[in-house]
Amino acid sequence: MGKMAVIVVIGFLGILGLLMYNMQRSSVMATESAVTHFEKSTARIIAETGMHRGWRLLEDNDTVSVSNASLLNGRYSVSMSQIATDTVRLMSSASFGRAADTVTTVFFKTIKPVPDAPGAVSLASDTVDVSINGTPHRYAVDGRDYDMNGNLVGVGKPGIICHSSYDSVQSAAYLSQITGNPSPVSIQSDIPQPTSFINDLIGNADYTFTGDIPGGNFGTRDHPAIVFCDGTGSTVTLNGNNVIYGIVIIKGNVKITGTFQFYGLMIAYNDVVSISVDAAGTADMYGGMIMAGGAHSSFSMQGTATFYYSSASLSNIRKIQRLRLYALQDWYE
Amino acid sequence: MSTIIDLVGSTVAAGILILAVLGLTFNTTSTMVEQNLSTIAQSSALSIVEVFDYDFLKAGYRAPRPAILRADSNAITFLSDFDRNGTVDTVKYTVSSASQVPQTQNPGDRILYRQVNNNPTTGGSLGVVDFKLTYYDSTGAVTTNAAKVKSFLVRLWVQSTFKIDTTYSQAYWEKRYHPVNLQ
Numbered sequence: 001m002g003k004m005a006v007i008v009v010i011g012f013l014g015i016l017g018l019l020m021y022n023m024q025r026s027s028v029m030a031t032e033s034a035v036t037h038f039e040k041s042t043a044r045i046i047a048e049t050g051m052h053r054g055w056r057l058l059e060d061n062d063t064v065s066v067s068n069a070s071l072l073n074g075r076y077s078v079s080m081s082q083i084a085t086d087t088v089r090l091m092s093s094a095s096f097g098r099a100a101d102t103v104t105t106v107f108f109k110t111i112k113p114v115p116d117a118p119g120a121v122s123l124a125s126d127t128v129d130v131s132i133n134g135t136p137h138r139y140a141v142d143g144r145d146y147d148m149n150g151n152l153v154g155v156g157k158p159g160i161i162c163h164s165s166y167d168s169v170q171s172a173a174y175l176s177q178i179t180g181n182p183s184p185v186s187i188q189s190d191i192p193q194p195t196s197f198i199n200d201l202i203g204n205a206d207y208t209f210t211g212d213i214p215g216g217n218f219g220t221r222d223h224p225a226i227v228f229c230d231g232t233g234s235t236v237t238l239n240g241n242n243v244i245y246g247i248v249i250i251k252g253n254v255k256i257t258g259t260f261q262f263y264g265l266m267i268a269y270n271d272v273v274s275i276s277v278d279a280a281g282t283a284d285m286y287g288g289m290i291m292a293g294g295a296h297s298s299f300s301m302q303g304t305a306t307f308y309y310s311s312a313s314l315s316n317i318r319k320i321q322r323l324r325l326y327a328l329q330d331w332y333e
Numbered sequence: 334m335s336t337i338i339d340l341v342g343s344t345v346a347a348g349i350l351i352l353a354v355l356g357l358t359f360n361t362t363s364t365m366v367e368q369n370l371s372t373i374a375q376s377s378a379l380s381i382v383e384v385f386d387y388d389f390l391k392a393g394y395r396a397p398r399p400a401i402l403r404a405d406s407n408a409i410t411f412l413s414d415f416d417r418n419g420t421v422d423t424v425k426y427t428v429s430s431a432s433q434v435p436q437t438q439n440p441g442d443r444i445l446y447r448q449v450n451n452n453p454t455t456g457g458s459l460g461v462v463d464f465k466l467t468y469y470d471s472t473g474a475v476t477t478n479a480a481k482v483k484s485f486l487v488r489l490w491v492q493s494t495f496k497i498d499t500t501y502s503q504a505y506w507e508k509r510y511h512p513v514n515l516q
Contacts, residue, residue, distance in 0.1 A: 008347075012354050019358065019362065023368065027368065030368070030376075033375060037379045037382065040383070328513065330514055331394070332417065333391070
């Protein structure tokens, strides 16, 4: 009887043990299923985050190399390969637990929008008072295309672009000191208004001044910069020795009296703008200049200064670090 | 006399013990089956989710715009070169009516269909009882205009194909997809 009882008890214990094991196994399966999904999802999140970091690095440095970085207890690496002159492919590989994930993207290199200079000097204002009394043997405004070393390299564009026929007549009075193609002075009613671009450019300025732009060099040929000077209600004077590569934005009147070498795009804007190059000034400005002001803004040049149209100088502003932009072409995950 | 009392007493005690163990076994078995069905429902949902993640995150990849061609509350059709072979593929998701799965005990389960291009439609019951989509435009507002879709919310209900007592085990899952190529 006693033996029988022991056998019955052991039998029941065995059945109970088996049931408990099955319940445990079922629970483990459910947990494993959830954990596997969590690992895959987390690996994907890490790979996506790695790609976003790679994108940022690409815009800052033009290149990306992240190796075995740590995130959310996982690891990720980002590599870059050039697939065309302006196109790169990034690959972000991540691992978390037993899961791995990869995101592959293609980016196209471009810059934030900047206004196009349709001539050496673009007067995007109505009824501009023009006065050009420079040294007779040279042009004050030259729309032919120059490289950044001052060599004539191409046909180029008009010397002065005006908004209306009234302004065209004003400028045409100084044809002996203006040249360009297909004509020294041309009319274009839709000269780019810098107002739609200006805030973004100012927000990305490398140098910001109030009053005057001091003497000195700003930017280089390889690393051009954005210079902004707020001269609202006054006249911004450039009376030092300046060499500037990039974009110069001036809010207010401009007076150039010093030795000024400029390569890029100059924008002067305000309600009414007065741009004057003094007789004492020896300025060579390569690229393009856009003046945007209200009626009766004025543009006057004296001395030996010259505005040269230069497509090379305008293209060079694409190198401005803060304007660099890598646009996403496609994203695969 | 005392021996007889001992025998009767031990028999009664053994009977009570056996009944208790049988009751425990029955309850444990029921719980185990319920848990198993719940696990199966969850696993089924996660299996479907894996396919969703694979497909939906690629919506619009190297595809012309608009990449979303159909944006219904229980069906979606989109373009994507999801296998990266240079050819844009058309991916369709639809769900059948409940009456098309008569072989299971659950009267509410349906078949979730996935079709790529003109290949044969694939899909199984897997206990899907509902599949709902909500679409959003660039401002985050709900839209039914397929051309304006920038993101979409997918909701999935999965139930066990057999019931325990009077109920079916259920798993619910939802995720809002923001395919980068649609932005």
